[in-house]
Amino acid sequence: MVLHSSMLRFYLGASLNFDVIIIGGGLVGASLALALGKAGLKVAVVEPKLPQARSGVWDARIYAISPGSAAFLDSCGIWGQLDRTRICQVEEMRIFGDESRSELGFNAYDAGLRELAIILENRALQETMWRALPEVPNIDVVAPAECENLLLAENAAELTLKDGRILRARLIVGADGADSWVRQQAGIEVDTRQYGQMAVVANFSTEKAHRNTAFQWFLRAGVLALLPLPGKHVSMVWSVATERAEELLALTHQELAACVTLASGGVVGDLQVMTPAAAFPLRIQRVARLIAPRLALVGDAAHNVHPLAGQGVNLGFRDARELAHVLGRSGAQTDCGDYYLLRQYERARAEDIAAMRLATDTLQKLFGSASPTLRKLRNFGLRVTDRQIFLKNLFIQHAVA
Ligand SMILES: Cc1cc2nc3c(=O)[nH]c(=O)nc-3n(C[C@H](O)[C@H](O)[C@H](O)COP(=O)(O)OP(=O)(O)OC[C@H]3O[C@@H](n4cnc5c(N)ncnc54)[C@H](O)[C@@H]3O)c2cc1C
Structure with missing residues (x-):
């Protein structure tokens, strides 16, 4: 069963300009959208799939x-x-x-x-988040929608969707998982070991x-x-x-x-x-950078670790919490895609991510x-x-x- 579209307030094309466009409405992307939306930023969440609704059957995930x-x-x-x-x-x-x-x-x-x-x-967490997104007035859910092209310019970023719509924002956030399209578009290198x-x-x-x-x-x-x-x-x-x-x-x-x-x-x-x-x-996966001009990565797009410590999504929530903190602290008048703000986010997250990667990989080898x-x-x-x-x-x- 799929969430019915009447449950969601979808983006209808009223506004093309946002403070932040989050690409990927998984747990990390959706949580970041809620945190930023509540802090007063104008946010779009772009997601190709609608989440499955919870059912009586226990989710194996x-x-x-x-x-x-x-x-x-x-x-x-x-x-x-x-x-x-x-x-x-x-x-x-x-x-x-x-x-x-x-x-x-x-x-x-x-x-x-x-x-x-x-x-x-x-499934239950994802569905609860997706029910909450349209209740925050300054969040627009753009779904189902597929990304076609991403342009990262000096003053703003522009996202073109496959259906021809163009969305603009001060900041793009890649929350699109381990095979991140956003990361690839930004040319950020990733070191992957199966x-x-x-x-x-x-x-x-x-x-x-x-x-x-x-x-x-x-x-x-x-x-x-x-x-x-x-x-x-x-x-x-x-x-x-x-x-x-x-x-x-x-x-x-x-x-x-x-x-x-x-x-x-x-x-x-x-x-x-x-x-x-x-x-x-x-x-x-080790990602070379968490940021690029007008862009930040969060969640599995930014790191992928062995699940033996059960910490992958927790690490992602800590990314979302930190990015929301940095952007929220800077105030509404500040350019939320400012590179120095993004550097603060990257620096603040470096140690936690490196420590978790090292700990899980070492335990796995040992x-x-x-x-x-x-x-x-x-x-x-x-x-x-x-x-x-x-x-x-x-x-x-x-x-x-
Ligand atoms: C078996 C297993 C057990 C785990 N157990 C735990 C645990 O107990 N605790 C824990 O903390 N972590 C756990 N993890 C890790 C956890 O699953 C991940 O870290 C977490 O799901 C990452 O969330 P995310 O939102 O970053 O990415 P994802 O969940 O991958 O979400 C990415 C979203 O982006 C969307 N997307 C993809 N491509 C595009 C695109 N081109 N454009 C727009 N949107 C796109 C996808 O549709 C999806 O909605 C486990 C992992 C595994 C494999």
């Missing part, structure tokens, strides 16, 4: 949203509109290595937090209660995570070599449930498939290696970290940002 991202979405007016019955708090995390007794645990209570993360469905892995996702009902715990196993065969959903349900993200992913996708529901029950050591008892498996290819020395080291590392309160607090501070 689930996000672990950090408390920091939740606060940002709240400031965008989104958080309170989400269906509470489809959200689950993570109060505890248990991470296992590939040797017995190597375990690392995090607890929200010990860290003085209400939760470590909030698990919710991609992991040769796929993330297999599926939802299960469980025999035992998960007690609001997120489980993760760093196995030689890949990284397996079971994230808690409301009631006795969990969502799986299993990052495995592409051939193994294809094998998992070919299993019957019973075979898949048995396989995941075994791999997870039966922590939540026997599993039953609730939402069938789907898979996403994994890669790491736990993917067959070397006995590395095996000892990684399991030793888990056990030692578990006893270091200071280190654990550092990790938590970064994960909840």
Whole structure:
């Protein structure tokens, strides 16, 4: 089912001039539009697809949203509109290595937090955002629409759509995902490395209660995570070599449930498939610049990391939060495409993005290696970290940002 166009107030051609045109209305682009729209900027969101409406069926694409991202979405007016019955708090995390007794645990209570993360469905979040966009008077949704040409001039940018419409703005934001068209048009280089892995996702009902715990196993065969959903349900993200992913996708529901029950050591008892498996290819991307004259990149257009830390969209929300902060702080009279403002955004985001890329890539290599020395080291590392309160607090501070 697709969102009906009557639910949205589409751009009808009344105005061609905007402060900011956001290309890509995914989670990051839509959140940025709401933040900028609420700050009084005149914003257009250009998106080729209408999002799918939520349904009774649980979405296999689930996000672990950090408390920091939740606060940002709240400031965008989104958080309170989400269906509470489809959200689950993570109060505890248990991470296992590939040797017995190597375990690392995090607890929200010990860290003085209400939760470590909030698990919710991609489709529900996307749909809630898209319902909110037309309610902000200075946001225009241009969808479905396809981009044809992008011109970045000294004083303004011009976007030509395939249907011939021309939109102008002070600033173009590329929020169009990992294969960003905007990034390509701006000539920004990207370094891509395929992991040769796929993330297999599926939802299960469980025999035992998960007690609001997120489980993760760093196995030689890949990284397996079971994230808690409301009631006795969990969502799986299993990052495995592409051939193994294809094998998992070919299993019957019973075979898949048995396989995941075994791999997870039966922590939540026997599993039953609730939402069938789907898979996403994994890669790491390093983008040479986050900005160009009259242009900024956010979300997966700006960085792509392994999902083992569940941080990709959180990183994107932090881009959106920072860009909205920089542009909002500069005031309505300032040129929001000013290069020095964009440099502030780029500088502010550099460290967080580099740290997340390094951490996820290193963990992926460390736990993917067959070397006995590395095996000892990684399991030793888990056990030692578990006893270091200071280190654990550092990790938590970064994960909840
Ligand atoms: C299996 C898996 C699990 C994950 N789990 C987590 C998690 O738990 N927590 C977390 O933080 N992250 C997670 N991630 C990462 C997360 O999915 C991404 O970081 C996030 O979806 C990026 O959002 P985005 O809005 O930047 O890009 P996208 O979601 O890719 O959205 C891009 C948008 O741009 C549109 N678009 C594309 N091309 C054009 C064009 N030419 N013109 C206009 N619009 C265009 C698309 O239609 C789309 O709407 C996971 C990723 C995977 C693969």
